[in-house]
Amino acid sequence: MSAELVTRVSARLAASAGAIEALVATVDPDLARFRPAPGKWSILEVLGHLVDEERLDFRARIELTLADPGAPWPAIEPDRWVREQDFNAREIPTLLAAFLEERRRSLAWLAGLHSADWGRSHHHPPMGDLTAASLLCAWAAHDVLHLRQISGVLYAYLSLATTPSRVDYAGTW
Ligand code: NI
Numbered sequence: 001m002s003a004e005l006v007t008r009v010s011a012r013l014a015a016s017a018g019a020i021e022a023l024v025a026t027v028d029p030d031l032a033r034f035r036p037a038p039g040k041w042s043i044l045e046v047l048g049h050l051v052d053e054e055r056l057d058f059r060a061r062i063e064l065t066l067a068d069p070g071a072p073w074p075a076i077e078p079d080r081w082v083r084e085q086d087f088n089a090r091e092i093p094t095l096l097a098a099f100l101e102e103r104r105r106s107l108a109w110l111a112g113l114h115s116a117d118w119g120r121s122h123h124h125p126p127m128g129d130l131t132a133a134s135l136l137c138a139w140a141a142h143d144v145l146h147l148r149q150i151s152g153v154l155y156a157y158l159s160l161a162t163t164p165s166r167v168d169y170a171g172t173w
Contacts, residue, residue, distance in 0.1 A: 002114070002115075002116070002117075002118040002119075002133065003114040003115065005118065005133055005136065005137075006110055006111075006113060006114050006118070006136070007114075009110075009136050009137060009139070009140050010107055010110050010111070012140040012143070013103065013106065013107060013110075013139065013140055013143065014103075014107060016140065016143035016144065016147060017099070017100060017103040017143070019143075019147055020047075020050070020099070020143070020146070020147060020150070021096060021100060023147070023150050023151070023154070024043050024047060024092055024096060024150065025092070025096060027043055027092060029091075030161075031043065031153075031154075031157050031161075032044050032088075032091075032092050033088045034153065034156075034157050036152060036153050036156035036157070037156075040153075041082060041149070041153075042087075042088055042153065043092070043150055043153055044087045044088050044090055044092065044095060045082050045087045045088065046146050046149055046150055046153075047087065047092070047095040047096060047099055048081075048082060048085055048087035048090070048095055049078055049081070049082050049087075049146070050099050050143075050146060051095065051098045051099050051102055052076075052078065052081050052082075053078065053142060054099065054102040054103060054105075054106055055102055056074070056076055057076050057078075058106070058135065058138075058139040058142070059105075059106055059109065060073075060074060061073055061122070061135060062132050062135045062136060062139075064122070065120055065121070065122045065130070065131075065132045065135060066113070066116050066117065066118075066120055066132050069120045069121055069122050070122075073122065073124065110136075116132070117132075118131065118132045118133040118136065119131055119132070119133065120132050121134075152173060155167070155173045156173070
């Protein structure tokens with residue numbers, strides 16, 4: 001069961017990385033830095049966050065949960081990391097390549113974990129007990145959440161950038 005889950009989720013992780021690449025690879029510099037509202041992330045900031053999450057959240061926490069479920073998790077501070085790293089000063093090709101490289105590393109790492117005990121769980125207040133399998137599934141769900149976020153940025157940008165033409169014929173966000 002776990003081996004099948006690893007195979008299925010790995011396929012989702014590979015597919016969503018391709019979807020992220022397809023959505024962001026050709027955006028122009030204005031769109032890459034566009035924030036749809038004050039405090040909301042730009043596409044560059046979402047990409048930088050995905051690089052951080054790959055290394056410091058999902059891969060690190062799953063590895064620790066499989067090896068030593070009772071060990072404390074290293075703290076993560078996604079919002080602060082995005083604020084402090086100034087991803088809007090970077091370029092799409094650089095951050096996209098970093099994300100895709102980290103994702104390749106993750107998939108190669110997961111391919112060696114088919115026989116791991118994915119039922120091991122870490123107690124994480126306030127979420128309670130989280131199995132390694134749940135973290136694995138959440139990893140793929142996290143991609144989907146940020147695909148939605150990137151899509152929202154694209155919709156907002158089209159709405160503004162095409163004025164006085166309108167986009168509401170498409171349907172409202
Ligand atoms: Ni996130």
